[in-house]
Amino acid sequence: MGLAVIVILLAVGMFFVTKFSLSSQQPTEVANSQMKQVAIGFVNTLLSTDANCGGTATFSRLLEEMSAPEYTILACAVDPDAFKTKATQILDKTLNMWGYKYKLTVYYPPNAPYSLIKPNEGVIEINHECLETMDEEAAPPFPIPTDYGDVRVIMKICY
Amino acid sequence: MTMPSEEAVLKYTDMKTKKSQMQMGENVIIIFIFFILLIFAVVFFMKIQGAKTKQRIDIDITGRGLQIAQKVAFLPEVQCTKDNAEIFSGCYDEFSIRALDAISGTKAQRDYYYDVFGFSTVSVRKIFPIDIEQKPLVLYNNTLGNYTSIIVSNVPISLCNFLEDRRCSFGVLKVEVYT
Numbered sequence: 001m002g003l004a005v006i007v008i009l010l011a012v013g014m015f016f017v018t019k020f021s022l023s024s025q026q027p028t029e030v031a032n033s034q035m036k037q038v039a040i041g042f043v044n045t046l047l048s049t050d051a052n053c054g055g056t057a058t059f060s061r062l063l064e065e066m067s068a069p070e071y072t073i074l075a076c077a078v079d080p081d082a083f084k085t086k087a088t089q090i091l092d093k094t095l096n097m098w099g100y101k102y103k104l105t106v107y108y109p110p111n112a113p114y115s116l117i118k119p120n121e122g123v124i125e126i127n128h129e130c131l132e133t134m135d136e137e138a139a140p141p142f143p144i145p146t147d148y149g150d151v152r153v154i155m156k157i158c159y
Numbered sequence: 160m161t162m163p164s165e166e167a168v169l170k171y172t173d174m175k176t177k178k179s180q181m182q183m184g185e186n187v188i189i190i191f192i193f194f195i196l197l198i199f200a201v202v203f204f205m206k207i208q209g210a211k212t213k214q215r216i217d218i219d220i221t222g223r224g225l226q227i228a229q230k231v232a233f234l235p236e237v238q239c240t241k242d243n244a245e246i247f248s249g250c251y252d253e254f255s256i257r258a259l260d261a262i263s264g265t266k267a268q269r270d271y272y273y274d275v276f277g278f279s280t281v282s283v284r285k286i287f288p289i290d291i292e293q294k295p296l297v298l299y300n301n302t303l304g305n306y307t308s309i310i311v312s313n314v315p316i317s318l319c320n321f322l323e324d325r326r327c328s329f330g331v332l333k334v335e336v337y338t
Contacts, residue, residue: 009196016203030218034225038315044249045315050326052288058327090287090329098313 032137035157039102039139042095043155047142051076051086059083060144063153067112067146080114084124096128101158103130109149130158216338217310223277224312224334230275231298231332232316239319246319250327253320256283260296269301278303280335285318287329295333303337310336 047060053076057065065077076082087104095102108114108122130136136156143150163171231237232249236259239250262268280302282295311333318330 009193009200013196013200013203016200016207030222034221037225041249041315045317045329048247048250048317048327049329050288056324056326086287093286094313094315094329094331 035137039155101129103127103156107152112148134158220310224336227334228314263297278337306337
């Protein structure tokens, strides 16, 4: 009888331990919503930021001009790594410092000249510790219209 | 019928007493273990509740930080406007922020914004493009004297300069809430 009581109590105890350890690993809905807001806010701000390319060109304009580098009037749009280098400078001082794992991807339309000159088929990717197995919160794709179709910018926060 | 000897009766009574004592001892041990487990369960439950309460408070305070960030975004004092209309969402006027920074230490400014920001520090830092490292611009600073913790919320913002060159920098709005 005594042994039965002990076994039941241990079972109840184990149930609580399991429940607690499982629930503490899952981020809350509030945290998920915050991650999404950070992703949206980051891309929105990035695309309207001056790209330091001469003139008043923003990152949005830089991506647009990079889609057809032979016709651009922006000096830095000729460099295929211009966006990645400049965006990394900002990411180092923001999301990296705040401890986020993220993946920023820019997809060029398939017929854009940029897609033809780059070996990775028109995709710019900046990945900071984001693994395929991780869950993610993504901002909706930001489209930038060009002569060849839309360039899409997608930011995902992984956890 | 023969009566059992006195020795046999004593032996029988002694055996019965020993058995009862053993059972009693067993019961005491079980009750002891039961209470030990009960104490463990109560301590564990209290720990869970404590952790959950702390998590809830943290979320609440983080939420308050984001609320303050939202309030800053809607302050007409710092919004980029053209013909009284906001130019785009998340756009902050650099000159207005500089003007607020200049008066952020004054008591009058603290009193004026206390209802909106409470005990917190709201500052803006330019991240890109940047030639030399600049100190953050403080919009509001009201530190709680004996605070126990600070919750920090960072929000990316566009810091625009429409008076000089019509350029927007990448900035970070930092809200520190004191509890």
